[in-house]
Amino acid sequence: MNVTPVNSLAQAYDTEFRARGRREQGWGRGLMAVAVLIWLWLGYLLVFPFSVDGHRGAVECKSRAFHETGYLRESYLVDEGDTCDGARDWGPITAGLLLSLPPSPSGVPACSCRVPRRSAPPRTPRTSPA
Template sequence: MRALVYDTAFRARASHKQAWGFGLIAAASGIWLWLACQVLLPYSVEHGRNDRECASRVFYESTRESYAEAEGTSCAMERDWADLLAVLLFSLPLAVVGTVLYTSGATDNRLSRHVAEVNRLTQFPGSS
């Protein structure tokens, strides 16, 4: 009976670990989607009394000029690469820890089921 209680608690901890891992992976994925929108989609910037339309950081028209020269410094300052890179670097530990937790929890669950099945087959050798 104590083995069943321990196995149930072990599986609950493994499921909890797996859920935390999934949550961290989802958070990192959300950050990556937000960054993709920041880099790929056009945007507007308040420039004095007018709104100025800015092309995306990736798909701006000119190939010979830098983004700041082609779109203007107000557009370049609004979506600076350094800020976007800092957010990306913040998301990497979330993704790594989430992957480790999810994998560890899934492995613990699978091993618990495997041991339970081996014990069941050992108790009743005639049934397979």
């Protein structure tokens, strides 16, 4: 079996290629973490009830996602009032969702690019005893 030895230039290029791949994966993981944290925060804002200090004291508000009280599906403004509607306005929630859009599609390919593992050194063929 004829194995060509790898020269030092190829080894340097290979080492740099692997380091750059690991760096890209780190950036991808970081961008995905940012997007996931934004999504978790938006989920918290939509799902959990909250309280607002109004001019008449603290007002308990239901979540935006689960606010229906009866058979008719009323709007959040009609169901909860001006104070609760103003506290969890759709503007910042939509802005947060739009803020999470650039990191997620750019983080997925960077995170999923695979750096090949360093292969084992070439094996020398065994000679059978004569």
